[in-house]
Amino acid sequence: MLRALHIRDFVIVDRADIEFDSGFTVFTGETGAGKSILIDALALALGERADLSVLREGATKAEISAVFTPTKDIGKWLEQHDLEAEDELVLRRVVDAQGRSRAYINGSPVNLTQLKEVGEQLIDIHGQHAHQSLLRGDNQRDLLDAHGAHQALKQDTLQAWKSWRVVLKKLEAATQDASSLAVAQEKLDWQISELQSLRLIAGEWDDISAEHTRLAHAQALIDGASSTLAMLDESESSTQHQLAVAVKTLGSLLKHDTSLQAVQDALVSASNDVNQAISDLNVYLSGVELDPARLSVVEARMSSLFDAARKLKTDPEHLFTLLQSLLAERDALIASTDIEALKQEESTLKQAYQAAAQTLSLARKKSATRLSQEVTTAMQTLAMQGGSFQIAVTETNPSGHGQDQIEFLVAGHTGTSPRPLAKVASGGELARISLALSVIASRAARVPTLIFDEVDSGIGGAVAEVVGRLLAELGNRHQVLCVTHLPQVAARGQYQFQVSKQQINQTTISKIERLQQPARIEEIARMLGGVKITETTREHAKELLTG
Structure with missing residues (x-):
């Protein structure tokens, strides 16, 4: 609270x-x-x-x-x-x-x-113009649903409506645009055929580009690796020989000055690295060779991929991803153009919506009967003796709100037929009915x-006393x-x-001031008598407070 x-x-x-x-x-x-x-x-x-x-x-x-x-x-x-x-x-x-x-x-x-x-x-706030909103059909429906606690049923109906409408629109589109969808599928089939004929492999473009670069520069790679190997290992002036001499020389000097140990260690490490490099170069040269035939095959493959990429307005490295995307797009298109399958799905979802709407309608009719009786009873104490209130629940076109039209009807006197609230209720009657609805509906409120x-x-007079009792009871x-x-x-x-x-x-x-009993008497007297407060109005105020 x-x-x-x-x-x-x-x-x-x-x-x-x-x-x-x-x-x-x-x-x-x-x-x-x-x-x-x-x-x-x-x-x-x-x-x-x-x-x-x-x-x-x-x-x-x-x-x-x-x-x-x-x-x-x-x-x-x-x-x-x-x-x-x-x-x-x-x-x-x-x-x-x-x-x-x-x-x-x-x-x-x-x-x-x-x-x-x-x-x-x-908090639930009932504004001073609430009775005017009663004249709108959507507000009458919302008030009935709130009183009957139909929120879950309304949500089920709305969700079923949305699902049905989505598939219904797909069916309408498939029926009306069959020719254009066929053209779209034909284009997809051609694009997919072009790509599938290439037998694409994920990541192929990166691999084949690297291989082409290696094959196209094979002679330069062999010459460069060979000359580097010669500098490292094939003469007395080679790097390997010079490092070995240096290591031996420093080794003989260490017995005279151990501070050369760090230099000695660095030379030994360098010698080991050079030996590893010589080994790696020998392995490399044993495996690399001139292969004009393979180069021709690789260039032909790259040319095919380039041609396909140009036709489909993409890059060669994106061809495999494009194929997957086009396959998914074609599957979706085939599903959307399967009119018989869509008809079946639409029929199933329509039945689901109608079942949800029917359940909501039955709940509304039950709540309408109960609320109509309660408001009719309240009217008898609100200076509308003999009057009656009725909520008509009739079938209308389906929507997200269900298949019901909700209309509040009122008969002001005994023997008269109930008619729409907007046509027969006076301003005062409308205010009283609105208040009765507010109080009765609020009894079920969870706030x-x-x-x-x-x-x-x-409202005034004896009716005001009834209103006071209603609110006090609430x-x-x-x-x-x-x-x-x-x-x-x-x-x-x-x-x-x-x-x-x-x-x-x-x-x-x-x-704003909270009133205690003496001040309440004065305020109630003011409300009763206006500017001039007399002992009579004070006595009347006391009677109201103690009554």
Whole structure:
């Protein structure tokens, strides 16, 4: 649950530190005092987009920190993202005067996507214009699915839809572009035939290039190696003979001066190296020979590889890799042009989609029946006696959302037929139905904290008392925060905060104060009686608080 909210320089709030308890908490205050600003600040900490308008005038940055008690699921999420899991969860957001935004979870920098992922597991916000969104079909479908916990079924249906559509597009392309695909395959067959006729070997070009260089310069290699061998070994002036004399001479001198030992050792090492070089040159000369016939074969092979590379617009060393690539491309093309195989695959995937969509549809119909009954019951207590609510689930064209059209229907009075919500519900009725849906759907919500931002607009009198009881009942299962202008709702809160505006140095500042019982009576009386508060309104306020 939400434990605390710390706000610095946000819109007209210079500084606010609010601590929260479980249960039902209300925020009240005059219009324009900044009640909804608190919700906006919290939404910012949960990952909503921000711009410079959130900065209090004259401030260099706005900063919001929200402190929560983490759930087990949040702990797992933090571990998966290599973030510190602590006894409290702190979401922090900073927006500076240059428009730069930074986000943190338990002090570690994160992106907005991560902040939103956490926020969706912590808080569900019902905005003051939620009832207007009920008029859109996609929102009606989403609300039903959320209430019925159809997320897994929706995901299965969407994935089956995507898989089916991919193969369906391949089938359509293969059917429509058969001639062009045949031309493409013919070109691939020619290219592959050219390369396969060469009997290519991986790494062949490097090997044959090295061999050609050796054969083409065989005479120079023989002459050079022979002359080097002669200098090293074949006369009294040879390097080998001179080193032997030097070693012997120094050896005779060592008995007179041992400091020559290092020189002696170096000469012995050099003599050994020369002997090894002489041996290696003899082995080399025994193996190298002039081979014009082999040179001719190698040059012919290189010419063939050059010709093929030129035709296929590549380099000779890439011919083997190109062949492998072309073979894979042809296999894929053959698979994509196998219309019968594609038809079979498309039929299988279509059946899989229809099965997933049918399972989702059955779940929706079951949830629709239950939710319709619950909302109809709630309408009887919301000044819509005799009215009924119905969710129609009818078949429509298949899509990633399934094969259902979801439509909310309402009958305002006994004996009237249910008609689409957008056509028959007045503004006040729509607001009441929206509130009933919000409360009923939220009973199944898995998030610990629910926020209602003036969702009770357009409601008054006895209906407001019912709304207050509904929200208070919801507070037994969730932490509920509600921004309200109705005294009947405010009186049902276990805790109440007053939001007010003050003028300080010609600047408007919003102040948030937690009210105790005497102050709550005054605030409820203000909400009941307006500017002038009388003893009568105070008595009425006391009755509401104790009722």
